[in-house]
Amino acid sequence: MKLPFFHNPAKASDGREGGASDNPGLPLMGGQIVPGVTDTTRPDETRDESFLTPEPEADARGAPAAQRVPAVTAASGTAGPTKIMARDVSVFYGEKQALYDVSLDIPDKTVTALIGPSGCGKSTFLRTMNRMNDTIQGCRVTGRIEMDGNDINTKAIDPVLLRAQVGMVFQKPNPFPKTIYENVAYGPKIHGLTTNKTELDGVVEASLKRAGLWEEVADRLHSAGTGLSGGQQQRLVIARAIAVNPEVILMDEPCSALDPIATAKIEELIDELRERYCIVIVTHSMAQAARVSQRTAFFHMGRLVETGNTEEIFTNPRERRTLDYITGRFG
Amino acid sequence: MSVAPVKARTDRLQAGLKARYARERRFKLYGVMAIAVAVGFLLLLLGRIIEQGHTAFYAHELTIPVYMDPARIDRTYPQGTNFQLLVAEQQLARFGITDDAQGTQATAMRTLLSSELKFRAAAMIRENPALIGQTVPVTAPVSDEADLYYKGEITAETPSDQRRVSDQQMAWLDQLKSDGAVQAKFNSALFQNGDSTEPEQAGVLGAVVGSALMLLVTALIAIPIGVGAAVYLEEFSPRNRLTDLIEVNINNLAAVPSIVYGLLGVALFINWMNLPRSSPLVGGLVLALMALPTIIIATRSSLKAVPPSIREAALAMGASKTQTVFQHVLPLAMPGVMTGTIISMAHALGETAPLLLIGMVSFVPGIPGGLTEPTGALPSLVYIWENASERAFHERTAAAILVLLAFMIVMNAAAILLRRRFERRW
Numbered sequence: 001m002k003l004p005f006f007h008n009p010a011k012a013s014d015g016r017e018g019g020a021s022d023n024p025g026l027p028l029m030g031g032q033i034v035p036g037v038t039d040t041t042r043p044d045e046t047r048d049e050s051f052l053t054p055e056p057e058a059d060a061r062g063a064p065a066a067q068r069v070p071a072v073t074a075a076s077g078t079a080g081p082t083k084i085m086a087r088d089v090s091v092f093y094g095e096k097q098a099l100y101d102v103s104l105d106i107p108d109k110t111v112t113a114l115i116g117p118s119g120c121g122k123s124t125f126l127r128t129m130n131r132m133n134d135t136i137q138g139c140r141v142t143g144r145i146e147m148d149g150n151d152i153n154t155k156a157i158d159p160v161l162l163r164a165q166v167g168m169v170f171q172k173p174n175p176f177p178k179t180i181y182e183n184v185a186y187g188p189k190i191h192g193l194t195t196n197k198t199e200l201d202g203v204v205e206a207s208l209k210r211a212g213l214w215e216e217v218a219d220r221l222h223s224a225g226t227g228l229s230g231g232q233q234q235r236l237v238i239a240r241a242i243a244v245n246p247e248v249i250l251m252d253e254p255c256s257a258l259d260p261i262a263t264a265k266i267e268e269l270i271d272e273l274r275e276r277y278c279i280v281i282v283t284h285s286m287a288q289a290a291r292v293s294q295r296t297a298f299f300h301m302g303r304l305v306e307t308g309n310t311e312e313i314f315t316n317p318r319e320r321r322t323l324d325y326i327t328g329r330f331g
Numbered sequence: 332m333s334v335a336p337v338k339a340r341t342d343r344l345q346a347g348l349k350a351r352y353a354r355e356r357r358f359k360l361y362g363v364m365a366i367a368v369a370v371g372f373l374l375l376l377l378g379r380i381i382e383q384g385h386t387a388f389y390a391h392e393l394t395i396p397v398y399m400d401p402a403r404i405d406r407t408y409p410q411g412t413n414f415q416l417l418v419a420e421q422q423l424a425r426f427g428i429t430d431d432a433q434g435t436q437a438t439a440m441r442t443l444l445s446s447e448l449k450f451r452a453a454a455m456i457r458e459n460p461a462l463i464g465q466t467v468p469v470t471a472p473v474s475d476e477a478d479l480y481y482k483g484e485i486t487a488e489t490p491s492d493q494r495r496v497s498d499q500q501m502a503w504l505d506q507l508k509s510d511g512a513v514q515a516k517f518n519s520a521l522f523q524n525g526d527s528t529e530p531e532q533a534g535v536l537g538a539v540v541g542s543a544l545m546l547l548v549t550a551l552i553a554i555p556i557g558v559g560a561a562v563y564l565e566e567f568s569p570r571n572r573l574t575d576l577i578e579v580n581i582n583n584l585a586a587v588p589s590i591v592y593g594l595l596g597v598a599l600f601i602n603w604m605n606l607p608r609s610s611p612l613v614g615g616l617v618l619a620l621m622a623l624p625t626i627i628i629a630t631r632s633s634l635k636a637v638p639p640s641i642r643e644a645a646l647a648m649g650a651s652k653t654q655t656v657f658q659h660v661l662p663l664a665m666p667g668v669m670t671g672t673i674i675s676m677a678h679a680l681g682e683t684a685p686l687l688l689i690g691m692v693s694f695v696p697g698i699p700g701g702l703t704e705p706t707g708a709l710p711s712l713v714y715i716w717e718n719a720s721e722r723a724f725h726e727r728t729a730a731a732i733l734v735l736l737a738f739m740i741v742m743n744a745a746a747i748l749l750r751r752r753f754e755r756r757w
Contacts, residue, residue, distance in 0.1 A: 170643060186650075
């Protein structure tokens with residue numbers, strides 16, 4: 001695959017070209033790190049209480065990574081089954097319309113990048129998927145968003161439960177002003193996912209390992225999470241998000257406050273997390289979109305202009321505006 | 332290009348720089364002056380109070396041999412005996428004064444002795460009736476006027492219309508002192524007694540307990556309601572005309588003169604709810620009403636100062652609104668909440684005007700044993716003592732102010748220590 005712009009040989013070749021299925025070198029996250037316990041049992045338990053997901057999904061997700069792989073085969077950018085389906089989604093902030101009739105399918109076990117100039121509505125769209133827009137007064141969402149075929153905007157769906165299944169990582173690292181351990185343990189605690197301390201310790205360790213932070217913080221789990229560097233804080237926040245074993249992780253410009261080295265680590269992590277989660281990332285950096293995503297959606301002026309496989313968007317966009325944006329003519 | 336323009340530019344820059352530094356120095360000077368003036372006034376105030384009040388912390392006691400005359404003491408009712416007169420007559424005899432048919436000399440001598448003497452002597456008899464018929468030393472405070480004379484606040488030069496100690500009494504007092512019967516002691520009555528009409532027996536304990544009970548009621552009512560109201564208004568309530576109206580009114584209430592709260596207290600708690608007048612309960616309720624707006628405003632502004640990223644983080648983790656507020660936002664806002672609370676409690680402690688209206692200015696000699704018993708309060712005690720006619724109350728007024736300040740400092744220090752435990756960085 002050749003990317004005409006922002007080609008990053010190192011990343012592109014080992015990160016995406018390989019893909020999860022045919023790269024045995026990639027750590028098979030849970031199975032390898034946490035000896036069985038948390039990883040194989042926990043998803044099933046969570047799933048049992050799930051309010052959204054139909055049962056067949058549960059088997060697929062609960063299975064070891066190796067068996068799940070065929071569904072993921074996203075090496076060339078072809079997506080897994082649709083996880084989230086948005087139809088004619090419009091968002092209004094009071095009188096002002098921020099998003100116009102966006103229809104987009106987001107596949108599972110894939111990184112989908114939302115790109116576009118500032119104020120184009122990509123973050124707004126991201127926040128419709130875990131109903132964070134509910135918390136903004138005067139914000140109204142119309143249209144239909146389905147997760148695994150269930151409308152998430154009906155009254156029957158509690159946003160609190162939805163957010164337990166759709167994790168979110170923000171632009172500025174925002175760990176709680178508590179210890180590292182408490183940060184990661186917070187989600188499992190409030191959702192009652194663990195029954196005892198040992199189990200909780202296991203979840204914290206597994207999540208930190210999965211977020212690639214365990215080595216750095218194992219000896220100071222009980223010091224303040226806010227004392228970590230920016231990049232470590234962002235990985236801590238990711239660990240916090242995955243500790244409740246969500247199905248979807250939304251990332252709102254997760255690297256824009258980080259230096260290049262920390263950014264590279266986060267991108268590597270995103271690529272690894274793709275095996276297990278449906279990831280949607282908003283980014284300002286087209287290079288980053290090219291490096292980490294398989295699918296890209298380009299937003300402009302509140303409208304979805306174009307969506308497709310990342311390499312197609314970057315090599316052969318159908319729309320003139322997309323081409324102008326990715327070549328840096330505006331935005 | 333020539334050198335000249337460059338040099339001109341440098342000169343201008345340098346001239347400007349000089350002016351800038353001069354301005355900075357001037358500003359620093361203003362700051363130092365402002366602080367010096369503030370500290371100066373504070374020291375003046377404190378110095379004046381201490382200068383006036385320090386004498387109240389010690390008092391003079393008289394140890395005098397008393398012949399427990401069986402003819403004068405009723406064994407069945409010793410406290411009915413006029414010990415003061417008995418002691419005065421014996422002392423007169425000791426001074427060799429016998430021509431006192433009118434009893435004026437004995438009365439003059441008697442007024443130098445505190446009425447406390449009577450209680451102490453009676454207590455001794457009650458404890459040990461065998462003392463009757465014997466001569467035993469009795470120790471008791473001297474009267475307030477005698478005490479002032481020993482402290483040097485009344486002298487022979489004091490115009491006789493400004494003192495109640497006659498020249499003869501002064502001579503007696505000098506005689507007693509030279510006999511070694513008089514000692515200066517720590518004035519424990521000031522801290523152990525309630526209010527009294529006799530200055531030498533008046534103490535602040537009743538007022539301290541009353542103030543403490545009142546503040547307890549205020550804190551228990553104002554803090555939960557104030558913080559709860561602020562959290563609801565800031566985090567849960569919709570923004571509409573009604574909440575705007577409420578906000579404006581809370582801000583206005585914070586500026587309402589405290590005496591208006593006193594009137595409200597009389598009308599609401601005493602006249603309508605029939606709660607007992609002068610009680611810590613009513614005082615605490617009135618002060619709670621007064622403290623509420625301050626606490627609400629301080630809590631709201633510190634809730635506003637919590638970064639929204641923390642709220643988003645908690646909500647995105649699937650925490651409910653309540654969990655977000657009580658597990659993340661409120662703990663972070665706690666130092667600010669505490670600051671507002673400390674200020675409003677300190678304010679409530681020193682508030683006098685509303686207390687005058689709910690009957691706390693009345694004379695209450697006892698120490699309150701409960702929330703519904705009549706009590707005084709420190710600020711109203713200061714007010715009462717300042718208006719008292721006895722000269723000895725003047726130094727005690729200053730002493731009561733010092734006790735009030737100490738109470739406030741202890742309370743604030745405790746609150747600040749507590750606040751420090753809540754302080755976290757993010």
